[in-house]
Amino acid sequence: MAFRPEFSWEFLSRDEITARSLRALRNHVKHLKEVSNYYREVLVDINPMDITSIEDFAKLPLTEKKALAEASEQFKAVSEDEISETVVTSGSTGKPVVFYMTSVDLDRLAFNEALSFHAAGVSSQDRAQIIVSLDRLFIAGMAYYRGLTTLGANTMRIGVLDFDMQKHYLELLKPTVLVGVPSFLKKLGERLSQTGFDTQKSSVEKLVCIGESIREESLELNAVGSGLADMFDAKVFSTYGITELSVAFCECVQQRGNHSHPELVYTEIVDEEGNPVPDGTPGELVGTPLGVEGMPLLRYRTGDITFKLPGTCSCGRNSDRIGPILTRKSQKIKLKGTTLYPLTLTNALDEMDCIEDYALLIDGGESQSDQVTLHVVTPPAMVESIAAHLRARARVSIPILVSNVPTINSYRGDSAKKLKIIDKRTPN
Ligand SMILES: [Zn+2]
The missing domain is CATH 3.30.300.30 (ANL, C-terminal domain)
Structure with missing residues (x-):
């Protein structure tokens, strides 16, 4: 699949994005009622044509993680022969959820990650090493791989190796981009320095950091983030992905929050009662993934607390931006x-x-x-x-x-x- 960033809605005006989101959400609700056993029941009294504003949409039921974990088969919206890949959530915050993806879902995932890396300035000129697990049914490594290859970057599936092998491939393949977990990258840098490898003079120019926050609430780099930037003399980018939504929110080169991809997800921040909170106010991230075939969801409560950045980004993208994940709701x-x-x-x-x-x-x-x-x-x-x-x-x-x-x-x-x-x- 060729990467066509011009297909993204990100550079449209806010009003145009909202208008398109509303149309997409209305179609999404109609689709859910047709294909999903779970939503057919939950949305029995909802007529999609009555959703005429974003405010109407915000009154629809939220989907809890518990419902998904307990009855994931009820969310499956395609037949067995349409499923191309199965992924399973890590279960670190509860029962693991089995997710079924079609080939369209995989292309959508690739487009999502390609947009994310593209926003962070990664291009076909880059050599990118993925140093997270590419197997064990996790979505993340697979998603980065598909995104980077779609973007045309020279992609290297390093995975989680011991430090000697990491060093070997760093020296042999001279990557410009590392994709990994910040605490692991930090340990890698420290070990490399101990063996006389000058991390500051390495080929690495960008670190794309997943799974842990590298920023303060103010968006300044935290100790781990600034430590990594110094250690590798590289720019560090935060990306936040969530299996259930099949999307990632990634920083652009301006590094003022993680951009959403509005054609792939509609994003809300809500309080404990599920009501929307103003931009800048922390609340729970709720997402409605758009265009998902295998297991489509509506207003899914991620359990992650963050906030939307007010205003628009100077990179020219007008998509929503979220701050760092401040905590899990339960924590x-x-x-x-x-x-x-x-x-x-x-x-x-x-x-x-x-x-x-x-x-x-x-x-x-x-x-x-x-x-x-x-x-x-x-x-x-x-x-x-x-x-x-x-x-x-x-x-x-x-x-x-x-x-x-x-x-x-x-x-x-x-x-x-x-x-x-x-x-x-x-x-x-
Ligand atoms: Zn931006």
Whole structure:
């Protein structure tokens, strides 16, 4: 499939995008009633022709992750012979969901990622190494691969290899772009430096960072993001993708929020009751993917808290932009009556070189306040500095306990991820 960025709606005016979105959403609801067992029931009283404004659309039912996980077959909208690929969500935030994709869905996914990389300035001139898993039924690596090849970049399926092999392929193939998880890229850079490899003089010009925030709420780079930029003397870009929506939101070269692709997804930010919040106000990201054949969804609650950037972007794209993911909805912390986002704490902690490892343990407390304790691997003499830093950067005082790596890992259980937040509250 040839990449035709001119097919994108991104450069149309806001009004034109809204008008097209409304028409697409109306058709989408009509389609759902025809092909989806789940939505045929949920939308039984809805007449698509009554949706005459975005406000009308915002009154339609939301789709919960739980409904999808428990009855995913009910969402399947095509017959077996139309399915080209199966992907499964990681299940790190609940029961894994099985997703069926048709060849049209795969082309749509490729177009989505090609648009994302294109916005970040990646082109057919680039040599791009994908250093995330390309198998294990994950959508991400496959999506990057399809997007980069569609864009015409020289694409290298490195996957997750040990450091020696990563170094070998970096030296042999001289990539200009690395696509990976920030904490892994950071470790890679550190290990490379230890072996005498000058990361600043490497061929790498861009790092496309997935899965973890590299920015503050203000969109400034956080410690991990700026550390990576310095380490590789490269530009770092954030991309956020979600399997259920089959889209990615990626930064453009202006790096003022992650652009959505309006022809592929309609994006909303809602409060706890599901009502829209103004631009700039944090709330839950809700997405309606457009043009999906296999498992189409309506107003899907991602569980991720972020905000829409007000105004338009100086890159000329007029699509919605979202900020960094501030937290999972379930991990929002109530502290003395106010809301605290874990990202604020982790960004502050990641800035401190004296911290070797840490985990924030969250437990339910009284009704208006959760209990947050920082377990940290650091020289005991540094505790007061960490407390002062948290007061200054996150405006909180929380108990700090000096710990060690095995103990913190025991809290993490058998999770392969180096979790920074360990939430022991009962999910509601
Ligand atoms: Zn832009």
